[in-house]
Amino acid sequence: GEDVEQSLFLSVREGDSSVINCTYTDSSSTYLYWYKQEPGAGLQLLTYIFSNMDMKQDQRLTVLLNKKDKHLSLRIADTQTGDSAIYFCAETPLSGGYNKLIFGAGTRLAVHP
Amino acid sequence: EADIYQTPRYLVIGTGKKITLECSQTMGHDKMYWYQQDPGMELHLIHYSYGVNSTEKGDLSSESTVSRIRTEHFPLTLESARPSHTSQYLCASSDSIGDTIYFGEGSWLTVV
Numbered sequence: 001g002e003d004v005e006q007s008l009f010l011s012v013r014e015g016d017s018s019v020i021n022c023t024y025t026d027s028s029s030t031y032l033y034w035y036k037q038e039p040g041a042g043l044q045l046l047t048y049i050f051s052n053m054d055m056k057q058d059q060r061l062t063v064l065l066n067k068k069d070k071h072l073s074l075r076i077a078d079t080q081t082g083d084s085a086i087y088f089c090a091e092t093p094l095s096g097g098y099n100k101l102i103f104g105a106g107t108r109l110a111v112h113p
Numbered sequence: 114e115a116d117i118y119q120t121p122r123y124l125v126i127g128t129g130k131k132i133t134l135e136c137s138q139t140m141g142h143d144k145m146y147w148y149q150q151d152p153g154m155e156l157h158l159i160h161y162s163y164g165v166n167s168t169e170k171g172d173l174s175s176e177s178t179v180s181r182i183r184t185e186h187f188p189l190t191l192e193s194a195r196p197s198h199t200s201q202y203l204c205a206s207s208d209s210i211g212d213t214i215y216f217g218e219g220s221w222l223t224v225v
Contacts, residue, residue, distance in 0.1 A: 035216070042119075042203055042218035043156075088156070100146075100171075101205075101214055103156040 004104035006089055011110045018076040020107045022089030027070060029091035033101065034063065034074045037086045046074070046087075076109075084111045116140055119204050119217035126194055126224055134189045134220045136204030145187040146214070148203040149173060156203065162187055194224040 003025045012018045024032070030051050035043040049056045049063045049072070056063045062075040076083055086106040093102060117138040126132055138145065147160040148171075158171030162181040176198070177191050187206075191198055201221050207214040 031213075033214075040221070043205075043216040045213060045215065048213060100158055100161065101156075105155045106153075 004089055004091055004102055006087075006104040006107045008105065009108050009110070011112065012079050014079060014081060014111055014113050016079055018074075018079045018083065018109055018111075020074045020076075020087050020089075020109065022072040022074075022104055024070050024072065024089070024091045024102075026091060026093035026102070027067070029093050031092045032063075032065065032072050033088075033090040033092075034061075034072075035088040035090060035103075037088065037106070039085075043088065079109075079111050081111045081113075084109055117204060117206055117215050117217040119202075119220050121220060122218065123221045124223070126222070128195055128224055130194050130224075132191045132194050132222070134202050134204075134222070136187045136189070136217060137185050138187075138206040138215075139185060140206065140208070140215070141184065142206035142208050142215075143184065144207045145181065146205040146207075147171070147177075147179060147187070147189050148205065148216075149175065150201045150203060150219075152201070160189065194222075196224045199223050 006022045033048040034046040036046050060077045064073045086108050088106045089104040090101040120135045143164045145162045148156045149159050150156045157173035159175040160179040162168050168179050177189050179189050201219050203219045204217040205214050
């Protein structure tokens with residue numbers, strides 16, 4: 001089946017690292033995504049990782065993929081108040097023709113001074 | 114940066130009114146999607162299209178309808194709006210299978 005799970009809330013201090021975790025169930029997914037949603041806005045694509053990769057780094061963002069455990073994480077280094085948002089993990093399973101996104105419920109990141 | 118636009122961004126309408134949410138993309142993408150998201154909740158796929166004259170129902174049942182007469186345009190219509198249709202509607206597009214899916218900024222619909 002298709003299911004993506006995330007913890008709902010994360011609170012971090014400004015300057016610390018944030019780690020947002022996600023588990024998915026469909027091992028056929030070829031791409032896994034992280035989207036950011038700020039209040040009242042649409043989804044902004046942050047980064048994605050191809051399923052044959054273990055890690056991808058993009059400036060302050062590091063994505064780690066453990067395909068065996070079907071676990072995906074997003075690490076934000078030096079977290080800033082502007083990083084406060086909801087972060088969605090998503091997969092593209094084979095059952096959707098690799099082009100239908102299955103989203104988690106989102107993790108609300110709160111950054112405090 | 115993705116070029117996908119939605120109008121209106123915010124709309125408040127009365128029950129029973131007909132409403133069309135517009136979505137346009139200038140990237141020449143074949144595949145387009147509509148997602149529905151209630152505040153603080155998950156996104157659910159309600160419609161998608163693989164190209165001109167192609168429309169399919171998504172995973173979440175919706176009373177809305179869509180059309181795809183032109184590649185760049187994928188409007189969503191509610192013939193008779195109800196308060197239960199109050200939600201955010203997000204349009205998205207992608208080029209080919211496995212390619213990145215880009216989202217518009219969303220249309221917030223409130224039916225009173």
